[in-house]
Amino acid sequence: MTAHTAHIQGFIDHCRSIKSLSANTIKAYQQDLNIFGNFLNQETSPEAVTSEKIMDFIEYLRVQRQNSPATVRRRWICIRKYYSWMAAQGFVCPSPCDKLPVRIQLPKRLPRALSEPQVSRILMATKSSASMRRKVELQKPSNVQLSTDLALRLMIATGIRVGELSALRLEDVSTDGERYRIRGKGSRERIVYVMNPPLQERLRSYMSARYSDGSKPSSNFFVNRNGSTLTPQTLRLRIKKLAELSQSETRITPHSFRHTAATMLLEKGVDIRFVQKLLGHSTISTTEIYTHVSDQSLRNVLQNADPIALFG
Known part of the structure; x- marks a missing residue:
């Protein structure tokens, strides 16, 4: 098990046992972090990730994966929470997500009610x-x-x-x-x-x-x-x-x-x-x-x- 995999598992366990997040949210976080890990090619340890690398990841989601703004925003929030947890555990200092100028504009959509x-x-x-x-x-x-x-x-x-x-x-x-x-x-x-x-x-x-x-x-x-x-x-x-x-x-x-x-x-x-x-x-x-x-x-x-x- 790599350090990256171990940290992800620790964060997921924290979300499940301490934060009591829903099974669907935990499943989404697991998927988001796996995509992030693949982007890093398992070569860059999570401790060595820079703010520039985070911005590259967001651009990768937008351009290469062509994720919707809502998906990009959700994955950005997941990565930000992951590194906040990493910082609280003392694995990184400070979080590479701190003060990043990330602005993801979501289209305004009204919920569709049935007639x-x-x-x-x-x-x-x-x-x-x-x-x-x-x-x-x-x-x-x-x-x-x-x-x-x-x-x-x-x-x-x-x-x-x-x-x-x-x-x-x-x-x-x-x-x-x-x-x-x-x-x-x-x-x-x-x-x-x-x-x-x-x-x-x-x-x-x-x-x-x-x-x-x-x-x-x-x-x-x-x-x-x-x-x-x-x-x-x-x-x-x-x-x-x-x-x-x-x-x-x-x-x-x-x-x-x-x-x-x-x-x-x-x-x-x-x-x-x-x-x-x-x-x-x-x-x-x-x-x-x-x-x-x-x-x-x-x-x-x-x-x-x-x-x-x-x-x-």
Whole structure:
């Protein structure tokens, strides 16, 4: 094991055990640092890396790898955190990232919320995709149609992330199907609520079936056809197929339902502070991007109505 590999592993262990970062973030950091290590050709030790070498790496990402601005920015942040940890451990002094004039301009993109007809078509597609299955199979928690339909409805009702949904356990859900304990980013926990009575009833029935199939209280709430944890990747693939079935012209991802939940709540007049709490945003500035979506919706409505046009 080279010194570079050992330092990377030490940083990753720190992120996992001390910082309690999510598995997805740790996976991304590991990938970013491996790319950085390959760029160095394993010839330059991490202690000998200069500020100029860091700038060369950023240019390499932009020009040769043709990474998007968002990817370049994420990898720059990873390298900066890595060397901050190296400096704290006494491996370098100072960090070669200190005071570097790195400016990465990201394009301003509004989150894409689904329209009500789009949501309706997706939910209808979950039913049509299972039209040939036996009725008894539709009541099993491992049934694809049932778990997918409930997962999508729960994301729309609460705005939870797909990773949070995958990590949801039976013990996190109140017996009445109303209260859900969510484990968010950075091991932060929050409570979300389902206030729709029909959805509460369906979730209670699903939960009851999960217990009756021999599951323990610590078992995951949503399962796949084999009774194992419903992973984010599996749900992404299911949504992709549903989007094709519904003939959607736009790309639909699990995060689309989170955007939709936030946008719909704001458009119905819910205070942004409540939306922030529901989504688990650490700062309200992150939530404020959805107010721009609402403004755009208002603009579209006024443009279509155009009352002054009646008068010529």
